[in-house]
Amino acid sequence: MRNLELFSTASIDHLMWSQKEYSANLDSPALSIFTDFDHSQPMVIDSSASAVDTAEIMVKTHAFMRLVVDKTNRFLGIITQYELSHSKMMKLAAKNACTINDLQVTELMVPREGLMALDYHQVATANVSDVVRALQENGLHHMLVIDHELHHIRGLIAANDVARKLNVPIDINQPPSFSQIFKATR
Secondary structure, eight states: OOOOOOOOOTTOOOOOOOOOOOOOOTTSBGGGGOEETTTSOOOEEETTSBHHHHHHHHHHTTOSEEEEEOTTOOEEEEEETTTTOHHHHHHHHHHHTSOGGGOBGGGTSEEGGGOOEEEHHHHHTOBHHHHHHHHHHHTOSEEEEEETTTTEEEEEEEHHHHHHHHTSOOOOOOOOOHHHHHHHHO
């Protein structure tokens, strides 16, 4: 066994920032922009957390989305800063005749039954442009990736991560609702 020596950081006031810029292009393999939960821990929030606390955690950690899990880490759904907006919490609190401090994250999350995902093996053979098109066509900022063989959520693709790796903004618009289409054709 080797003893390791500790050093003072008193005179060190700079962080090392990587000079290596990883950039993908539209022809790069889709796996190059994929967050694989086999290699990195998913960002989760416990289903018993309050909505207000979850919103604060997400702001402090610069996270737009978290996966909601129960006490046994069973996947229940997702929560985003959009669902945790103050106006949405106020509306739901008024509807439930409570305060926003009484709201649980599960009351605002998108349940797993309401989510669509890509298959891991499909992503493994796709390129970045295929993924960008899928995100844009579906108006999604995040897309879950499932492994059908293991019956698990395998990972996630985030539009912000893709944009950073491509060094270009990715415009994600919500697909129009039926009522918006109806109004536009009148």
